[in-house]
Amino acid sequence: MSRYGLLARFSGPEALSEAARRLRERGYRRIDAFSPFPVPGLAAALGMRGTRLQWAALAGGLLGAAATYALILYSVVIDYPINVGGRALNAWPAYLVLAFEGGILGAALATFFGMLVGNRLPEYHHPVFNARTFSHAAGGGFFLLVEAADPRFRAEETQALLAALGAEHVEEVAP
Amino acid sequence: MAETARPDGEREPARPPVMVGRHDLPEISERIGAIVLRGALPRGFWLAFFGLFVLVLVFLYSITYLVSVGVGAYGINIPVAWGTMISSFVWWIGIGHAGTLISAVLLLLRQPWRASINRFAEAMTLFAVAMAGLYPILHLGRPWYFYWLLPLPNTHMHWPQWRSPLVWDFAAIATYGVVSLLFWYMGLLPDLAVLRDRARSRGRQLLYGILALGWRGSAFHWARFESSYYMLAALAAPLVVSVHSIVSIDFAYAMVPGYHSTIFPPYFVAGALYSGFAMVVTIAIPLRRAFSVEDLITVRHMDNAAKIMIAAGMIVTYGYVSEAFFAWYSGESYERRMMWSRVVGPYAWMFWAMIVCNAVVLQALWWRRVRRSMPALFVIALAINVGMWLERYVIVVSGPSRGYLPAAWNDQSLTWLDFGIFFGSLGTFLALVFLFVRVLPAITIFEVGELAHERRQAQEGTR
Incomplete structure (x- = not known):
């Protein structure tokens, strides 16, 4: 049996x-x-x-932040630069806010799905x-x-x- | 814990327990599961739900009217182009923040009393964010173009203005919504497994079976679950502070008297917690009574929530004082005039009602007897909800209505549509809470079970 x-x-x-x-x-x-x-x-x-989830979260966070910042840089410096009174195109203090949100989103998604993948769920x-x-x-x-x-x-x-x-x-x- | 003597000679424990009586896991899962799985509901539930459903219809009618007639149909005008759509949005976002504070920050601080209230507080967050998210979109005038806020490739070759707090706002709230949903759903997994195995009908077994994702409570799974749950909490804590800070920067970035102030971020975050905890209390008091879970959501929870309300409310009161002080101290005539018109102008009754609701009524909570009296606490929480809504409205409207150019001064009056949309959204929010309580466990089974186990261990250890 x-x-x-x-x-x-x-x-x-x-x-x-x-x-x-x-x-x-x-x-x-x-x-x-x-x-x-x-x-x-x-x-x-x-x-x-x-677990190695903390590394997944870190990678997701860095990736989310970097991707958000890269998108902004591409749009304001390469794709559509507008010179307004000589102000810097790369206005990083303003963009960091968005990069922060992107980083949190990336880290949270990596944590959640990392947990599911690590646990082989859904099964x-x-x-x-x-x-x-x-x-x-x-x-x-x-x-x-x-x-x-x-x-x-x-x-x-x-x-x-x-x-x-x-x-x-x-x-x-x-x- | 020491006991304190009351004047009438009765002895009262200095801190009521987190959980009344002895409980074990089968009993807890039976009781919490029964709220979801029992067949017939009491008539009161349906009567209340019917009332809320009428408000949902009011909401849908008002939105249809707003979209087809235009944003001029509600109270806004030029120069006061921001009205209840923005003030209610800020209010709703604030409601949501208490849920995240309870579920994430109190988890990180290892406060065991959060266990029985975190689930519905998280649900409250989700529904409040959903309501909040609708307002700025409805305010757009052409709401069907809201996706222009997203960086999508399009034929106009335009990009969002990344330097604008309005775009930050969109990103922050979208992130907040997604993270809140993940956190909530993850905490639900073990409880969905309980419902899956308790359900008797095929439909429910399928529904909860699919939602539980095959959860089986393996020790390896729990280890990853716990570590990721704590990580999500650690991510949600700074996120929640960033969300309301960014909302406040929508105002603080603008060169408008009454908006342009550096105190706004901490002042808004404190106000968010304040109104959010008031909403938690407003929902928890009827909920614990209606479903007879007074031994799980205890007086201790309400007492602690009231204490957080005192802390947040005093910061908000400090914000009022500092706003008035700096308007005077700046020596700026526009700031001074705006502040003066707030106190004695057309919105003076709102300003004073706000002071009474938020700063005066609050002081009653210093008395322990008030904090532990459910009717008194409920009334105070309602007053704070009203007061915080008035605060948002006063801030939004009084600045633009008394700008730099007296020729452009104007007042705003509320129309039926302002009320239709606000009360409609309130009804929709509560209807969603009702559906949630009916479909998903409103109290976290596994955390309450763990708490009950720890308490039994501790009791047996001392014996």
């Missing part, structure tokens, strides 16, 4: 974090945890090494939704998923380990 993995339900965020840390210590690598609200340190316990379906106990209906529970593809995965052994770590319920997830 093929399976995607084992899904264990825990009573709360503390038990979940603890179990995630223990599994990781035992060499499990293809594990994921689910919670109804962000649990501090849980992603780190699962082996996540921070049409994920095997974890096959589990009977997995639902957000009650706000969502605290779950730990061990994928069958994990090199250390042994069905009975892993199930016993999850129970020993304090899981309230362990269930097989269909692929």
